[in-house]
Amino acid sequence: MAAVKEVQFRKHLAVALVYAIAKKKKNKRRRWYVHPLNKTRRQDGEFALFVHHMRNTDEEMHFSYFRMCAARFDDLLKRVSPFIKHANTHRTPISTAERLALTLRVLACGATQQSVAETFKMGPSTARRIVTEMCEAIWVALKEEFVSVPKRAQWETIAQDFWSRWNFPNCIGAIGGKQVLLRAPSRCGSLHFKETHSVALLAVCDAQFKFTMVDIGAYSQENDGGVLQVSPFGEAFLQGQLDLAAPKALPGTTTVCPHVIIGDATFPLNMNLMRPYSGENLTTAQRVYNYRHCWAQQTIENAFSIMSSQFQIFGRPIESSAEKAVCIVQACVALHNYLISTDAASAEKAKYITPNLADDTTPAGDVRPGEWRGLTEPGSSLVPLGRPTHPRRTQADTATRKVLKDFFQTPEGSVPWQDRVITCGLNDAH
Known part of the structure; x- marks a missing residue:
């Protein structure tokens, strides 16, 4: 009898501990709304400091950086923008152009999403969400024209x-x-x-x-x-x-x-x-x-x-879950076809x-x-x-x-x- 009561006590204790931990996590306040190191993203983040300057001065570097010229980037941005919707409630909202630049950089350079997030002055979780969302948008925007089954x-x-x-x-x-x-x-x-x-x-x-x-x-x-x-x-x-x-x-x-x-x-x-x-x-x-x-x-x-x-x-x-990796591969396939199809217009x-x-x-x-x-x-x-x-x-x-x-x-x-x-x-x- 004592053994049964001991088991029941341990079960109740385990449930209480799980509940306490969950409640603590729920009530935990964010340390910062924006990390202090990322507050200057609009001034010295990679997009503001490097990408804008590069697109106007070095087309070859722009291609090496994004695997496309500035004209292709702008055309792609126009295609994916209707599929990216965000309410401007954030103190420093991230533009669709910056989201696309971050995603293309992750796909093109092979660096981890965390390291690219650091250079763009964004939080790692923010960057991961952006990459997944943008890859989904690239696939939806391009698949009908560039990855459809031939007639x-x-x-x-x-x-x-x-x-x-x-x-x-x-x-x-x-x-x-x-x-x-x-x-x-x-x-x-x-x-x-x-x-x-x-x-x-x-x-x-x-x-x-x-x-x-x-x-x-x-x-x-x-x-x-x-x-x-x-x-x-x-x-x-x-x-x-x-x-x-x-x-x-x-x-x-x-x-x-x-x-x-x-x-x-x-x-x-x-x-x-x-x-x-x-x-x-x-x-x-x-x-x-x-x-x-x-x-x-x-x-x-x-x-x-x-x-x-x-x-x-x-x-x-x-570095991804299987579900998010599918989005990444789909985006790369769509971009591959899109860039081959538009190669004639590139320098x-x-x-x-x-x-x-x-x-x-x-x-x-x-x-x-x-x-x-x-x-x-x-x-x-x-x-x-x-x-x-x-x-x-x-x-x-x-x-x-x-x-x-x-x-x-x-x-x-x-x-x-x-x-x-x-x-x-x-x-x-x-």
Whole structure:
């Protein structure tokens, strides 16, 4: 009996202590309305002291600082402003321009939100709220125009670009996936990638490295193909619910072939989704197909790497919860597409994609590695999703790949250097 009373006493005591602590926190008064070090934000904060001066004197530095020129910044500000609403009740309200500048600086430089907050003379919690809110606004403001799923006519234009630039016919995109590593919070539940918190990024890109379809936040330890099957756009694609371009004759021939998306060995083979031939004892024609496939499929790796090299927040695990990380990744994807789409209007020193940033080939077919390879950090937060899959395949699935394989052996479909490349074994390097 005494033992039961002791247990009950301890329970009541624990409840009383929790209530007392909660009440104390509720009644605790803020030490300062604005921290003394941040009261001079309007005079010597980074936005007032540096950003205003820089935009009028050094366009190249402005691009390095924000990954866009002043004209692009102003245009972006105009686009996101309708989605940022704050009552001017604060003693020193933070303008939308300053909020955008803070957010772009966090995304571009890769420094912690706390360190950027210090230079902008803001409290860390204020800066974190601003970054989340602004990333949400950037996504909403840009996604319809710059990250929407292409229509049928747009798919056909993408296919023409892949053929002219990457020598792969009837291709409407390259698909790939990454895990975006996060600094694991104290309570991470079941969302683990090895021992690190993460979210998944699955995307398709066009021949110009713009993302055409994205799914962000599928928490999974699956490989790319596994995430594809549970992602909204992947499910629609595999079930034939996307308005893809109709099958079309391969260039210079009467052979009709479906339009396809190309992926690596982590994806399943499907009538509209190609993967390389697997195995060691491949025929010459299969090796040529793999070379042509893998070279064109590098567009998605270039897209991921260009984005991560320009937005250094991907240079190391992102310090954020999974929910807020989704907002950050969405904003970077939208900004990536927006800046590529508006590159033509930017000065040469302020272009998002410079002439040598992406991988390319010489007229003789030799690979010229893109400059992004020297810009990405070794500890990048973007890592591969998983291992190759070995799914079942139907006759229709293999037939599409065979048509493309045979086309690459014809005068209309071959490129002069393909035999030399596979003879030298260079296809493995792609």
